[in-house]
Amino acid sequence: MAAQLTPYIESKDARAQAEFYMHALGGEVRFLMTHGQVPGVPEAMKDKVMHMAIGIAGENALFLSDEFVPTEGKGGRGSLTLSLTFPSEAAAREAYANLGEGGRDVYPFELQPWGGHYGEVEDKFGIYWKITKQ
Template sequence: MTAQLNAYIHSEEAREQAAFYAQALGGEILSTMTYGQTPGTPEEIKDKVMHMVLSVAGGNIIFLSDSFGPSQRGRFISLALSYKKEEEARQAFENLSKDGTVKFPLELQPWGAYYGEVEDKFGVNWQIVTS
């Protein structure tokens, strides 16, 4: 099984935090998706970052999104695994779900990838996605 592991940071200010990391570590924002890009989004959250991809320090990728409410330092980080094959993503999701809690089932998303979230039995949050 082959996968890429990325940090996923949930922030009160994702854009500001990404700009800081890009400057501090040398890098650039590769893409930004806001909640306003999805159908039926309430007006008050349309500008919030749903998903941002940041390349830093020679190509290392960090994902960021805006949180809803105050962040608790050290508690708003998820580990994101990106798989090329749906079967591998499903296997990892099932394995991590054992004795854990499925937060969002692994399902096909409007942007064309499979995505799901699980908190493992140790309390670590994982996001599983196909690329």
């Protein structure tokens, strides 16, 4: 069975989070639809993101939307970790540093016993990133 996995993040501010990722990793908005594009939506929801697709770090896709209810109130919801593997150490270090702006280092980006470079960072939105250079 073959399938494509695309991470989907429900955000407090999908536009700001998407801008952060596109700045940190390079990318562009591929699609954006607001609730205001659907008839009968309450005025307070019209500017909220219903669905946004962005391309980041080459050909990778990430989907985002503004949350309907606070994600903290969804009981039992686990954390999200995204993994990026880069062809060069310089690109991996840059992504690690960019994603860490306003967040925190979880595991320093260093040469590992298996011969590759690896590090973990939590971004300012609470998303964990595993950065690897093989």
